[in-house]
Amino acid sequence: MSDIVISARGVQKSYGSNHVLQGLNCEVGKGITGLLGPNGAGKSTFMGLILGLRPRQGGELNVLGVDPDRSGPELRTRLGYAPEHHDLPGDVQAADLVRHIAQLHGLPRRVATERASNALWQVGLGEERFRPIGTMSTGQRQRVKMAQALAHDPDLLLLDEPTDGLDPVQRDDMLTLIRRVGSEFGIDILLSSHLLEEVERVCDSVVILANGIVGHSGTLQDLGSAASGFKVELDSDPEPLAAALVARGAAAAVDGHSLIVSGVDSASDLIRDLVADLGLGLRRLQPRRTTLEDVFIEASQ
Amino acid sequence: MTEARIHDRGYMAYDGPRHGPGRAMANLSYHTVQRVLGLKRSNWQKVLPAIALLISFIPAIVFIGIAAFLPRGDELGLESSADYYGFITGALFLFAAFVAPEAVCTDRRSGMLGLYLASPLSRDTYLVAKAAAIAAVLATMTLGPPILMLIAYTLADAGPDGVTGWLTELGRILASGTALAVFWTALSLAVSSLTARRSLASVGIFVGLLASSAVGDGLAEGADIGDSYALFNLIGLPFEAVFRIFGQTNSEGPPIGEVDTWLIFATLIGLIAAFGAFARWRYRRIEITG
Secondary structure (H helix, E strand, O other): OOOEEEEEEEEEEEEOOEEEEEEEEEEEEOOEEEEEOOOOOOHHHHHHHHHOOOOOOEEEEEEOOEOOOOOHHHHHOOEEEEOOOOOOOOOOEHHHHHHHHHHHOOOOHHHHHHHHHHHHHHOOOHHHOOOEHHHOOHHHHHHHHHHHHHOOOOOEEEEEOOOOOOOHHHHHHHHHHHHHHHHOOOOEEEEEEOOHHHHHHHOOEEEEEEOOEEEEEEEHHHHHHOEEEEEEEEOOOOHHHHHHHHHOOOEEEEEOOEEEEEOOOOHHHHHHHHHHHHOOOEEEEEEEEOOHHHHHHHHHO | OOOOOOOOOOOOOOOOOOOOHHHHHHHHHHHHHHHHOOOOOOHHHHHHHHHHHHHHHHHHHHHHHHHHHOOOHHHHOOOOHHHHHHHOHHHHHHHHHHHOOHHHHHHHHHOHHHHHHOOOOOHHHHHHHHHHHHHHHHHHHHHHHHHHHHHHHHHOOOOOOHHHHHHHHHHHHHHHHHHHHHHHHHHHHHHHOOOOOHHHHHHHHHHHHHHHHHHHHHHHHHOOOOHHHHHHOOOHHHHHHHHHHOOOOOOOOHHHHOOOHHHHHHHHHHHHHHHHHHHHHHHHHOOOOO
């Protein structure tokens, strides 16, 4: 079985004169992938195309081995989707809603009933499963959305801003649950978010959309191992060291008592020697990792 | 001895058979019928559908009682099936305007439409399933009572003469009931597709029907510029079609009673198609994500 879950080549989508996706290229592998981007970057539009809710205007899109435009209903049987909004019918019991959605995805009634109950237990709503959704908190509704997306055992789960509206404790619980679904349950996840820290916490890979194209894509592991200079922390003013480094052709940016040094080979040797020559106290010298925030800002620009 | 409980049941993959989109449509229709009838909902939600069903069935039960307990009921002026639809106009009006919008408006307002369209259902199959659900309840009202009356009249020896007459009557009932159910379904869906608010859809259907009646009859009778303008009367048109199916004309509706039968059927079919196409067009434009 291929390790590529979603493959997009030159995908285009416009609404009138608004070109939302302008030749999007990316590959989403197995595991948990964060779909990042500022508001209006095209995240929800891309999710709509993955679900086959809208035809694209150009390019190739392959989801779980099929084209959503041609095989939408068959594909959606294998997808789970939790939308961003918190609105669900208030007078329906959670168990009824989850069972109903599971049946729509092709499960026989008896199996759907059993799995709906099980899914609600898995998301932590086992004791609350017969409560009307209208009486539930935002956090519980987010869990109901997760349960209805899980109950029919999808191959790919699409989560659109799953922590929106949650308080810090609820957010922490939800991220733990997402991580559990992706690792223990073995379900691949595409998680749309604009919150970098939650993507960093639960995702294996990231696709960053900006202005209708992919600004960056790759694994977070690769991102973290990509060194981009050194971080130097002194116990005194770093300006003399910065000036000395610049004089030797390095790029040095002062950040409080720290320096970010790049643009020169053997930087660590150079920094060591200059610190000794200048008689400065060195607290820390470490390779500087590229953060998701760095990549996000760069991609967004 | 303590009772053992399993707290973490674990996640189980599912490798069993899955039904296709056809079963999803049937499931959605079933769920929608339950919802519009107020089943598994508060008692307040059951009131309007219950009233509509009672209005449609009570006259039939009365006529069946007359046929059963009074000898020679037909001589007492038992209502024909064609006339019966006049008794249940209010029920159909009530259901189409105030109950049926619940089938679709709430899905948009509650976000369920997004979940439905993320399932094997498409926009078209979703609409067909919803239409089938509304039409099924309406058909219960338009077919149930006349068929009950036909059976009861026959048992009371007050029904149509001979097998051919009986089958002809049954065929006319099926055609009439289906035509009415489909027309009111298409009308209700078309207006409901304009808004996510059930109350707005209800007002739209209510005002639209009254306005069409006033305009149609006003143009045909008041302005006297031609009987065909009575076809604008969306309340009178489907019931006149029923009379024509039974080979009669509505003696109480002079303007539309003068219109050719083919024009009445063509207008009815055209309106059903137009309402359906409009609802489909509206749903193709609705954004689901983002």
